[in-house]
Amino acid sequence: MPILVQKYGGSSVADVVRLKAVAQRIIQAKRSGYNVVAVVSAQGDTTDELITKAKEISQSPPKRELDMLLSTGEQISIALLAMAIAEEGHAVISLTGAQGGICTDSLYTRAKILRVDPARVKKELSEGRIVIVAGFQGINDMGDITTLGRGGSDTTAVALAAALEARACEIYTDVDGVYTADPRLVPTARKLDEISHGEMLELASLGAAILQPRAVELAAAWGVTIHVRSSFGEALGTLVKGDDQMEKQRVVSGVTRDLNVVKVMLVDVPDRPGVAHEIFSALAAEGINVDMIVQTTKQGPVTDLLFTICQDDYALTRQLIGELREKLGITNVLYNDRLAKVSIVGAGMMSNPGVAAAMFGTLAEHGINIEVISTSEIKVSCLIEACKVETAVKAIHDRFRLGEELHV
Numbered sequence: 001m002p003i004l005v006q007k008y009g010g011s012s013v014a015d016v017v018r019l020k021a022v023a024q025r026i027i028q029a030k031r032s033g034y035n036v037v038a039v040v041s042a043q044g045d046t047t048d049e050l051i052t053k054a055k056e057i058s059q060s061p062p063k064r065e066l067d068m069l070l071s072t073g074e075q076i077s078i079a080l081l082a083m084a085i086a087e088e089g090h091a092v093i094s095l096t097g098a099q100g101g102i103c104t105d106s107l108y109t110r111a112k113i114l115r116v117d118p119a120r121v122k123k124e125l126s127e128g129r130i131v132i133v134a135g136f137q138g139i140n141d142m143g144d145i146t147t148l149g150r151g152g153s154d155t156t157a158v159a160l161a162a163a164l165e166a167r168a169c170e171i172y173t174d175v176d177g178v179y180t181a182d183p184r185l186v187p188t189a190r191k192l193d194e195i196s197h198g199e200m201l202e203l204a205s206l207g208a209a210i211l212q213p214r215a216v217e218l219a220a221a222w223g224v225t226i227h228v229r230s231s232f233g234e235a236l237g238t239l240v241k242g243d244d245q246m247e248k249q250r251v252v253s254g255v256t257r258d259l260n261v262v263k264v265m266l267v268d269v270p271d272r273p274g275v276a277h278e279i280f281s282a283l284a285a286e287g288i289n290v291d292m293i294v295q296t297t298k299q300g301p302v303t304d305l306l307f308t309i310c311q312d313d314y315a316l317t318r319q320l321i322g323e324l325r326e327k328l329g330i331t332n333v334l335y336n337d338r339l340a341k342v343s344i345v346g347a348g349m350m351s352n353p354g355v356a357a358a359m360f361g362t363l364a365e366h367g368i369n370i371e372v373i374s375t376s377e378i379k380v381s382c383l384i385e386a387c388k389v390e391t392a393v394k395a396i397h398d399r400f401r402l403g404e405e406l407h408v
């Protein structure tokens, strides 16, 4: 029997009614001739609530202990879902990430999957059971529980689909696919039937929460097609797959916003070889991801260096930059966490000059000042004031007429 991997997000298993509906969907897939592996997230806002609990005790809890705590959310879901399926008279077993063979490195709270050992899952399937696996969690070489970062259940699902050579990987969520913008923000956003791995990776990395970027990265590397669809209905969703000719004709595929941004400005940094290396390798050694980087030339032997990081890394960055400031003789450091990034993504941009200019023009028409710009072959991002980001997303969505069907 072919294997089908399905993943159900938090809102899809939020309460008893939803859990029972998901159980029915899984049973239906089993009846239609699949060996089903279902990856499940924590119910509703459980993960956020667990983080709040931890913060009541400590502002910076040991990350190993945080993972121990956060992983419990998914364990509640898998046990309840297995009970719901058993109640309907079907053979089923729930497995933790470790039991499901998800082996990770030891970077607690943002661990990477090193390998998947699918032996136990395969054995259970061969004995006729439906297998329910806890998303978001794995085990490191020391036998400790790790978690894969927010949204990590998507990555668990894709990793299992690749390791099991599944026929399909379906990601069930609370919207019916990938849209040209967050449909909760832009009512005219349009569902895409298909999108390439490359474009989806950019959208996800630039703030479209619908898929964890690493899940898309893994899907691209292993050639896994992801079907993003709603667990609340039967409609077909969006296929996230290898490059497709049709996609290239769409100049812009989507607009995103990312509020999780802090701008760091180093004023009067000594202008000599090795300084940028020293600053960015110190940040990299702590696992801090730096995004936009701009260095400006000035009169005299100094430069200004500006870069952005995520809010989560703010405290640690302040500490590291504080240490480097004295050592390197940097005159001043300024932080701004009231900014957001608005981005457009589209493979067709490569061959269509003027796309960036059109985006800048739209922002200007709305009186929105651009602080920093960064581009790649298939995206343009602008750092703007956070309070203006919703206006920006809507205006850009309108400007590129993303709500309209493409006729080719």
Ligand code: ADP
Residues within 6 Å of the ligand: 008, 009, 010, 011, 012, 041, 151, 172, 173, 174, 175, 177, 178, 179, 180, 181, 182, 183, 184, 207, 208, 209, 210, 211, 254
């Ligand atoms: P789950 O709990 O199922 O993993 P998430 O909350 O992680 O669900 O992701 C689904 C949400 O992603 C949607 O409710 C939607 O508001 C948001 N989203 C952001 N950008 C997009 C987009 N371009 N297309 C669809 N949904 C998006």
Ligand code: ASP
Residues within 6 Å of the ligand: 009, 010, 041, 042, 047, 048, 073, 135, 136, 149, 150, 151, 152, 153, 154
């Ligand atoms: N429960 C985790 C989170 O809220 C993982 C996930 O939902 O994918 O981030």
Ligand code: MG
Residues within 6 Å of the ligand: 009, 151, 154, 209, 210, 211, 212
């Ligand atoms: Mg998610």
